[in-house]
Amino acid sequence: MEAVSTIEGRAYPFGAKNVDTDVIISAEWLKTITREGLGQGAFESVRAKPGNVFDDPEYAGAPVLIAGDNFGCGSSREHAAWALLDMGIKAVIAPSFSDIFSGNAFKNGILTVELPQDQIDRLMEVAKDHPVFIDLESQTVTTPFQDRFTFDVDPFRKHCLMNGLDEVGLTLEQDAVISKYETGRQDKMAWLAKGTETYA
Amino acid sequence: MPNKPRTLYDKIWDAHEVERRDDGTSILYIDRHLVHEVTSPQAFEALRMTGRTVRRPELTLAVPDHNLPTTPRLDDAGNRIPIADPMSAQQLAALERNAPDFGIRYIDANHVTQGIVHVVGPEQGFSLPGSTIVCGDSHTASHGGIGALAFGIGTSEVEHVLATQTLLLKRSKSMEVRVEGTLGEGVSAKDLILHIIGVIGTAGGTGHVIEYRGPEFEAMSVEERLTVCNMSIEGGARAGLIAPDETVFRYLKGRPLAPKGADWDEALAYWKTLHSDEGAVFNKSVTIQASEVEPTVTWGTSPEDVVAIGGVVPDPASFADPSKQEAAAKSLEYMGLTPGQRMQDVPVENIFIGSCTNSRIEDLRAAAKVLSGRKKADNVKWAIVVPGSGLVKQMAEDEGIDAIFKAAGFEWREPGCSACLGMNPDKVPPGERCASTSNRNFVGRQGPGARTHLVSPAMAAAAAVAGRLADVRELG
Numbered sequence: 081m082e083a084v085s086t087i088e089g090r091a092y093p094f095g096a097k098n099v100d101t102d103v104i105i106s107a108e109w110l111k112t113i114t115r116e117g118l119g120q121g122a123f124e125s126v127r128a129k130p131g132n133v134f135d136d137p138e139y140a141g142a143p144v145l146i147a148g149d150n151f152g153c154g155s156s157r158e159h160a161a162w163a164l165l166d167m168g169i170k171a172v173i174a175p176s177f178s179d180i181f182s183g184n185a186f187k188n189g190i191l192t193v194e195l196p197q198d199q200i201d202r203l204m205e206v207a208k209d210h211p212v213f214i215d216l217e218s219q220t221v222t223t224p225f226q227d228r229f230t231f232d233v234d235p236f237r238k239h240c241l242m243n244g245l246d247e248v249g250l251t252l253e254q255d256a257v258i259s260k261y262e263t264g265r266q267d268k269m270a271w272l273a274k275g276t277e278t279y280a
Numbered sequence: 281m282p283n284k285p286r287t288l289y290d291k292i293w294d295a296h297e298v299e300r301r302d303d304g305t306s307i308l309y310i311d312r313h314l315v316h317e318v319t320s321p322q323a324f325e326a327l328r329m330t331g332r333t334v335r336r337p338e339l340t341l342a343v344p345d346h347n348l349p350t351t352p353r354l355d356d357a358g359n360r361i362p363i364a365d366p367m368s369a370q371q372l373a374a375l376e377r378n379a380p381d382f383g384i385r386y387i388d389a390n391h392v393t394q395g396i397v398h399v400v401g402p403e404q405g406f407s408l409p410g411s412t413i414v415c416g417d418s419h420t421a422s423h424g425g426i427g428a429l430a431f432g433i434g435t436s437e438v439e440h441v442l443a444t445q446t447l448l449l450k451r452s453k454s455m456e457v458r459v460e461g462t463l464g465e466g467v468s469a470k471d472l473i474l475h476i477i478g479v480i481g482t483a484g485g486t487g488h489v490i491e492y493r494g495p496e497f498e499a500m501s502v503e504e505r506l507t508v509c510n511m512s513i514e515g516g517a518r519a520g521l522i523a524p525d526e527t528v529f530r531y532l533k534g535r536p537l538a539p540k541g542a543d544w545d546e547a548l549a550y551w552k553t554l555h556s557d558e559g560a561v562f563n564k565s566v567t568i569q570a571s572e573v574e575p576t577v578t579w580g581t582s583p584e585d586v587v588a589i590g591g592v593v594p595d596p597a598s599f600a601d602p603s604k605q606e607a608a609a610k611s612l613e614y615m616g617l618t619p620g621q622r623m624q625d626v627p628v629e630n631i632f633i634g635s636c637t638n639s640r641i642e643d644l645r646a647a648a649k650v651l652s653g654r655k656k657a658d659n660v661k662w663a664i665v666v667p668g669s670g671l672v673k674q675m676a677e678d679e680g681i682d683a684i685f686k687a688a689g690f691e692w693r694e695p696g697c698s699a700c701l702g703m704n705p706d707k708v709p710p711g712e713r714c715a716s717t718s719n720r721n722f723v724g725r726q727g728p729g730a731r732t733h734l735v736s737p738a739m740a741a742a743a744a745v746a747g748r749l750a751d752v753r754e755l756g
Binding site for chain 2: 097098100102103106107108110111112113114115124125148149150153154155156157158161176178179180183184187188234235236247248250251252254257258261262265269270271272274275276277278
């Protein structure tokens with residue numbers, strides 16, 4: 081994962097609420113066995129309509145997406161995060177995110193920024209013609225005007241994002257504690273340890 | 281000092297916490313991992329690239345379901361019919377290669393035990409009460425119906441579980457959905473969960489794990505509980521739970537991968553402790569009166585867009601929230617419906633009975649009961665039944681249920697996810713409606729431009745007979 085510290089540039093003023101992962105990337109695109117190239121399938125049903133923000137040359141290559149409540153609800157498909165990444169999106173700003181999507185985004189180095197609706201409204205307005213700036217270190221979103229909005233971020237996620245850490249690698253370093261847990265479990269709950277090994 | 285009363289969620293979480301860090305993140309041990317062909321190829325590829333291995337291969341079970349065509353898979357000579365779509369074929373081939381390469385038990389597409397992961401897990405006794413279960417699929421919440429803490433994960437987490445048998449997570453908040461009283465005649469578990477989602481909304485459970493409580497859940501069969509917990513994610517909750525009881529224990533006893541002998545006795549003793557303690561506190565609580573639940577259908581493009589079958593299409597202006605007004609207007613445009621239109625006047629051209637929500641034997645029995653001696657209406661062009669697994673299909677055939685469906689004009693298919701998400705050839709044509717027993721009515725979910733009305737199996741059967749959305753109670 082690439083380290084993230086600041087993100088600046090134009091933002092798609094999308095704004096829609098309850099954007100589900102089927103909208104971000106439809107099932108037809110899930111047949112791939114790689115992570116690349118999904119940007120072309122992103123927001124297909126939205127882009128089918130003329131005048132949509134994603135095909136507006138004004139926002140081409142924007143690294144930020146601004147959306148409404150409950151962004152990324154529905155399916156667990158990480159393809160949604162991969163599609164955003166492939167479009168060049170490095171941060172999504174919304175009032176709230178679905179649990180699974182925000183985890184998937186984080187694991188791909190996409191920052192999910194939660195801000196209250198009135199601040200989202202203001203950013204939607206600014207984003208029409210101007211860039212936005214996100215600074216992870218100070219946890220702020222700013223604009224070329226005097227706007228300065230602060231956001232919360234999980235300390236562990238912040239640490240991983242800023243240092244580009246691989247979660248699997250980090251957990252593998254905990255092998256000893258995991259092994260200890262497994263040994264204890266084998267003693268107390270042997271019935272749970274067999275899994276697909278059938279009983280003779 | 282007596283121990284602090286704990287919720288069922290607390291008990292399962294506590295038993296699986298390997299380590300809790302100062303920042304509140306825990307390493308949670310995962311007991312059971314289900315893998316299918318769509319969300320796993322990139323995880324296996326990452327393991328290969330980093331030279332990592334699978335920590336506990338026996339705790340993962342792989343089965344293809346999303347891509348498989350539901351038309352016959354073997355020719356008359358018993359040879360495998362190749363999948364026509366090269367992308368789908370490639371994804372299936374990847375799982376067929378990855379599972380043995382990493383020492384994981386694989387259920388072949390043509391084996392009688394193949395089916396939708398969330399049907400196969402409980403059916404094989406792989407999913408057990410009190411266990412943690414994950415799968416790269418948001419409907420993993422289903423397994424909460426047997427009392428497991430089960431939730432969907434992304435592909436990076438699939439890789440994490442394969443490599444470490446754990447996940448890094450923060451404890452969720454707990455939410456109680458209490459249902460008081462009993463459901464009326466002709467009202468099913470599916471109607472109840474649709475109603476619940478209508479009440480709490482699609483983000484109502486975000487950040488929470490739901491426990492469904494009350495006499496109605498206690499009276500439910502395992503199949504009905506799986507239906508309820510399946511749709512927890514549609515209410516925003518990553519997991520849903522129902523405390524395991526004798527109904528669950530009876531269901532699991534003797535299943536191929538369920539504990540046997542002394543292990544069974546030990547497991548059973550533990551399972552009996554799995555319930556929220558008296559006085560346990562939930563972060564959030566919602567109470568629903570069962571008597572208010574009617575056979576329910578969706579009118580829009582979000583699972584929260586529900587209405588009783590006797591109701592009408594709502595007027596977008598009737599919603600208090602301006603953004604909901606806008607969303608409702610957009611939904612109605614997509615769905616081709618007008619405010620005030622009676623739901624029972626909405627004609628349907630397609631019927632889909634299947635999916636991890638409603639493809640188990642009880643679901644098929646409920647639909648067949650309505651269809652017995654009846655035929656689908658002439659305007660219904662396409663009606664299919666996709667059993668949840670080969671074993672469900674076999675059981676239904678032994679009971680003669682397949683004959684009832686066929687006589688009613690339904691196609692009797694091979695098991696898989698099918699038209700729930702249309703990754704295989706089973707799609708609803710653009711602009712057409714489908715009364716569907718699946719879980720999502722999102723824009724384009726069943727195919728580009730498809731219009732989905734979520735219903736229970738009995739209501740899907742009633743819609744097939746009437747050629748429009750219909751109240752199963754009025755069919756007599």
